[in-house]
Amino acid sequence: MKGTHLGEFEELVLLTTAVVDGNAYxxxxxxxxxxxxxxxxxxxxxxxxxxxxEKKGFVTSYMGGTTKERGGRxxxxxxxxxxxxxxxxxxxxxxxxxxxxxxxxxxxxxxxT
Amino acid sequence: MKEKRPxxxxxxxxxxxxLEYYLEEVQGDLHEWYYENLKHSSRFLNLRYYILIIRYFSxxxxxxxxxxxxxxxxxxxxxxxxxxxxxxxxxxxxxxxRLANLAFGISVFLLALIYANYELNYDxxxxxxxxxxxxxxxxxxxxxxxAGPIGLGPYIMENFPDIKKMCRFIPVxxxxxxxxxxxxxxxxxxxxxxxxxxxxxxxxxxxxxKTALTDPWSIVLTESMAKKYFGDEDPMGKTxxxxxxxxxxxxxxxxxxxxxxxxxxxxxxxxxxYSYGDEDFQRSWRNYFVYTYMEAExxxxxxxxxxxxxAFLENYGAPKDTPLVAIxxxxxxxxxxxxxxxxxxxxxxxxxxxxxxxxxxxxxxISCINFINLTVIKGLDRAxxxxxxxxxxxxxxxxxAQFMGENMVLLLFAGxxxxxxLVLVEPFFKELSGLELPLNFIxxxxxxxxxxxxxxxxxxxxxxxxxVVLSNFRPAEIIKPLGSTSMKLKKVGxxxxxxxxxxxxxxxxxxxxxxxxxxxxxxxKERDLGFEKEQILLIKLNYSLNRKIExxxxxxxxxxxxxxxTVSGDVPGYRISLEPMxxxxxxxxxxxxxxxxxxxxxxAYKIDIKEGEDFNDINPGQxxxxxxxxxxxxxxxxxxxxxxxxxxxxxxxxVGVVKDFNFKSLHSEVEPLTLVRSLDNGYGYVSIQFxxxxxxxxxxxxxxxxxxxYPDLPKIxxxxxxxxxGQLYLAENRLQTIVWFFCxxxxxxxxxGIFGVAxxxxxxxxxEIAIRKVLGxxxxxxxxxxxKGFIVLLGSALLIGLPGAWYLAxxxxxxxxxxxxxxxxxxxxxxxxxxxxxxxxxxLVTFKATNTNPATILKNE
Numbered sequence: 001m002k003g004t005h006l007g008e009f010e011e012l013v014l015l016t017t018a019v020v021d022g023n024a025y026x027x028x029x030x031x032x033x034x035x036x037x038x039x040x041x042x043x044x045x046x047x048x049x050x051x052x053x054e055k056k057g058f059v060t061s062y063m064g065g066t067t068k069e070r071g072g073r074x075x076x077x078x079x080x081x082x083x084x085x086x087x088x089x090x091x092x093x094x095x096x097x098x099x100x101x102x103x104x105x106x107x108x109x110x111x112x113t
Numbered sequence: 114m115k116e117k118r119p120x121x122x123x124x125x126x127x128x129x130x131x132l133e134y135y136l137e138e139v140q141g142d143l144h145e146w147y148y149e150n151l152k153h154s155s156r157f158l159n160l161r162y163y164i165l166i167i168r169y170f171s172x173x174x175x176x177x178x179x180x181x182x183x184x185x186x187x188x189x190x191x192x193x194x195x196x197x198x199x200x201x202x203x204x205x206x207x208x209x210x211r212l213a214n215l216a217f218g219i220s221v222f223l224l225a226l227i228y229a230n231y232e233l234n235y236d237x238x239x240x241x242x243x244x245x246x247x248x249x250x251x252x253x254x255x256x257x258x259x260a261g262p263i264g265l266g267p268y269i270m271e272n273f274p275d276i277k278k279m280c281r282f283i284p285v286x287x288x289x290x291x292x293x294x295x296x297x298x299x300x301x302x303x304x305x306x307x308x309x310x311x312x313x314x315x316x317x318x319x320x321x322x323k324t325a326l327t328d329p330w331s332i333v334l335t336e337s338m339a340k341k342y343f344g345d346e347d348p349m350g351k352t353x354x355x356x357x358x359x360x361x362x363x364x365x366x367x368x369x370x371x372x373x374x375x376x377x378x379x380x381x382x383x384x385x386x387y388s389y390g391d392e393d394f395q396r397s398w399r400n401y402f403v404y405t406y407m408e409a410e411x412x413x414x415x416x417x418x419x420x421x422x423x424a425f426l427e428n429y430g431a432p433k434d435t436p437l438v439a440i441x442x443x444x445x446x447x448x449x450x451x452x453x454x455x456x457x458x459x460x461x462x463x464x465x466x467x468x469x470x471x472x473x474x475x476x477x478x479i480s481c482i483n484f485i486n487l488t489v490i491k492g493l494d495r496a497x498x499x500x501x502x503x504x505x506x507x508x509x510x511x512x513x514a515q516f517m518g519e520n521m522v523l524l525l526f527a528g529x530x531x532x533x534x535l536v537l538v539e540p541f542f543k544e545l546s547g548l549e550l551p552l553n554f555i556x557x558x559x560x561x562x563x564x565x566x567x568x569x570x571x572x573x574x575x576x577x578x579x580x581v582v583l584s585n586f587r588p589a590e591i592i593k594p595l596g597s598t599s600m601k602l603k604k605v606g607x608x609x610x611x612x613x614x615x616x617x618x619x620x621x622x623x624x625x626x627x628x629x630x631x632x633x634x635x636x637x638k639e640r641d642l643g644f645e646k647e648q649i650l651l652i653k654l655n656y657s658l659n660r661k662i663e664x665x666x667x668x669x670x671x672x673x674x675x676x677x678x679t680v681s682g683d684v685p686g687y688r689i690s691l692e693p694m695x696x697x698x699x700x701x702x703x704x705x706x707x708x709x710x711x712x713x714x715x716x717a718y719k720i721d722i723k724e725g726e727d728f729n730d731i732n733p734g735q736x737x738x739x740x741x742x743x744x745x746x747x748x749x750x751x752x753x754x755x756x757x758x759x760x761x762x763x764x765x766x767x768v769g770v771v772k773d774f775n776f777k778s779l780h781s782e783v784e785p786l787t788l789v790r791s792l793d794n795g796y797g798y799v800s801i802q803f804x805x806x807x808x809x810x811x812x813x814x815x816x817x818x819x820x821x822x823y824p825d826l827p828k829i830x831x832x833x834x835x836x837x838x839g840q841l842y843l844a845e846n847r848l849q850t851i852v853w854f855f856c857x858x859x860x861x862x863x864x865x866g867i868f869g870v871a872x873x874x875x876x877x878x879x880x881e882i883a884i885r886k887v888l889g890x891x892x893x894x895x896x897x898x899x900x901k902g903f904i905v906l907l908g909s910a911l912l913i914g915l916p917g918a919w920y921l922a923x924x925x926x927x928x929x930x931x932x933x934x935x936x937x938x939x940x941x942x943x944x945x946x947x948x949x950x951x952x953x954x955x956x957l958v959t960f961k962a963t964n965t966n967p968a969t970i971l972k973n974e
Contacts, residue, residue: 026142027149043142044169047135051173066141069148073141 058084145430193518215527218480225473246441259456264396275413282404291354292342301381322369329388333367352677377458470526483866489874492583516580525700627856636933643774645719649834652799674807677717682709682797685776686837695760705785725769736765744785778841782930871955873964883967
């Protein structure tokens with residue numbers, strides 16, 4: 001297996017998959033990300049990220065139901081796995097640790113004048 | 114309103130590229146996205162849909178890519194590459210040696226191939242080349258003549274309808290050209306028929322092929338000459354004067370591309386032949402200086418040969434049974450295969466092509482043997498790998514594929530390396546050999562194809578053997594050696610020994626061969642020609658120089674440092690004319706080289722008089738002849754030639770016989786020669802014999818005299834006679850350099866071969882060495898133990914190599930008129946050289962092995 005590093009974009013997609021758990025597929029993830037962050041993303045980039053996450057073992061997928069708009073085509077639903085959850089957690093912990101290390105910053109650059 | 118639907122074509126594109134696995138999901142998503150967006154805004158929706166589908170395209174979702182990477186062949190190839198990479202990484206030295214061997218071998222072979230290709234492709238750029246012949250003739254078994262009479266062309270054109278086109282080329286030996294301010298000597302001037310540009314395929318830059326040379330006072334020049342005389346101005350319509358035209362001027366009517374190097378006929382200017390003498394002269398048969406080319410179908414050639422023969426006989430009024438043969442030389446054969454009298458073609462030598470090509474093949478074989486040996490040796494270390502693979506379930510074809518695949522990777526890499534080597538070596542090689550070879554063969558499809566063929570051939574030869582041997586090991590035997598495996602290993606050893614013997618023999622042949630080629634060539638260059646060629650300057654005379662010849666001679670003779678000044682019709686080193694001589698009362702004609710000279714020739718050239726004396730002033734009305742030994746033997750046999758009568762135009766007497774001297778290069782034997790004293794010379798040469806110490810003074814004086822005596826002519830450009838002889842040996846000089854170059858590579862390859870095998874042997878026997886050492890054996894004793902094998906191999910190789918080299922050397926030498934005697938020391942020397950190579954390369958390895966502390970080796974057990 002390739003590296004299990006979680007990129008920024010992958011992390012976002014994985015997070016969203018967890019958020020909309022049970023109804024996580026490409027279209028729903030796109031709209032969820034747009035709603036919560038304002039980022040407009042294309043279907044293809046999300047799909048590519050999902051495929052990659054699946055290869056890394058962070059999500060699994062199964063075929064779900066369909067709607068009229070889909071013309072009878074089923075959707076592939078993605079579900080976060082335990083390793084995926086652990087990876088998310090680790091990313092958050094790393095971040096928290098790093099935040100804690102930041103000393104008090106002053107932004108008023110008085111010394112420069 | 115019609116309901117809006119996702120465009121069908123977009124869906125088709127998706128279906129075309131998308132992997133089945135993702136199709137349903139992706140298409141569903143897309144449709145959902147489409148209808149979702151339809152609710153908000155339908156502007157450019159279809160276009161956006163298309164873009165989205167294109168953006169969906171990626172390798173992971175592509176049908177064909179996924180098909181490729183799941184293909185079993187791709188997978189095994191990937192595996193082979195991986196294992197090859199790991200093996201090379203594990204043993205860098207061995208990998209490098211194998212690669213270097215192949216790359217060197219292939220480069221040398223390609224070099225030889227490109228050279229042969231270059232030489233064999235002379236005159237191939239003419240579209241009608243296959244149907245063009247040069248007409249020459251041969252009389253009674255004498256040497257064939259390349260040139261013929263000026264009347265031949267028009268005569269055959271009018272009388273034989275099978276000849277489609279005819280073109281005469283009349284060389285102008287020494288002339289100057291004048292255009293505006295510029296007045297320079299030129300030697301690439303020809304008078305030609307107007308058909309020259311349509312018969313031959315020289316590319317026309319300006320002017321019209323068909324009409325450029327129809328006007329009698331027209332001239333066509335090459336691109337570089339146009340640049341030389343007219344700079345950036347348009348040369349068309351400009352006028353030029355030629356010395357030989359005696360005051361009339363010519364109009365430039367065309368510019369052609371420079372004549373390609375691969376052309377036997379090299380020229381810079383083409384003048385219309387119709388201004389060359391009057392109509393009667395154009396049809397005369399009493400001269401021999403015109404090269405006549407014709408175009409005719411292959412089928413009619415036999416008929417034409419007979420017709421041309423009859424044309425000669427009729428025009429000479431000779432009887433029908435005269436032993437004269439018309440020689441129609443196909444254009445392509447002129448460069449490599451002819452050696453005709455009075456030929457000014459750029460000649461190559463088919464023997465040189467053979468020699469270099471065989472060297473190329475030999476070197477390739479040697480490097481292949483090295484490669485095979487090293488591969489097998491390396492492979493034996495992998496016996497355990499093979500055993501394990503077989504145990505785990507690999508089939509033999511798979512193992513063979515693995516080994517052959519590894520070789521193919523190396524071969525491809527070596528092929529790329531050798532291409533790079535050739536490109537890098539190109540300027541260097543050009544400098545060394547003087548040959549303008551197109552070594553950068555990336556855009557030469559012929560060479561590229563042969564490279565591909567070589568690689569496949571090498572893969573078959575040097576890949577199959579190791580692959581078969583190595584894949585043949587049986588797992589049980591490898592892991593627990595029993596009698597049969599050691600037998601097998603011994604057999605591998607035997608083949609390897611045969612390969613080593615072959616390699617040693619070939620190296621011996623190459624080394625000995627190079628030394629003999631080298632010594633023959635330097636022998637030719639340094640042999641005493643029988644006259645003085647070192648301190649002689651030549652001035653070519655022409656019509657305008659000749660008018661004040663006495664003044665010129667006078668001033669030259671008065672110059673300090675000049676010992677002798679002599680005027681003669683021809684000089685040694687250039688072609689000397691051939692004339693029939695007769696003896697009163699003898700019907701026979703004796704063909705002899707014929708030299709018109711003044712009184713000083715014998716002194717100036719320091720020729721030894723054997724009998725009789727130099728020209729004298731007794732009876733000045735009668736011609737006096739001096740002949741050489743060969744001529745004396747030919748015409749007078751045992752009689753004393755002195756005082757005998759001899760007839761050229763007038764009857765005269767022989768006053769002296771000179772020792773034979775080589776007035777041509779040593780490619781040919783001394784021919785009969787007759788010197789005639791003539792007080793009023795035709796055009797020819799002034800030879801100045803000078804004192805070596807005064808060279809600079811003599812040269813500057815010639816400059817001054819040139820300005821003084823001929824104020825309105827271009828400056829005289831004297832030539833050193835030994836430079837001229839150097840030119841005659843140009844081909845030999847090139848061959849010499851190339852042969853050395855190849856010889857050096859052979860030696861390097863042989864050393865690397867020995868080195869490889871020796872290090873393997875030392876490695877295999879390191880335990881034995883260690884134990885012997887512990888038991889008290891000395892280093893020198895053990896080195897001997899390891900060397901012994903090589904000495905035996907060399908002994909067997911000597912049995913093949915020495916006679917082989919001797920035979921080949923004799924075959925090559927038989928073509929020379931003057932052969933160096935083969936010195937047996939060469940053979941001894943080469944043998945010793947091989948021994949030294951073996952001692953040095955294997956000794957070094959062995960010494961290292963024997964000097965290792967036994968404990969380091971034995972502790973591993």
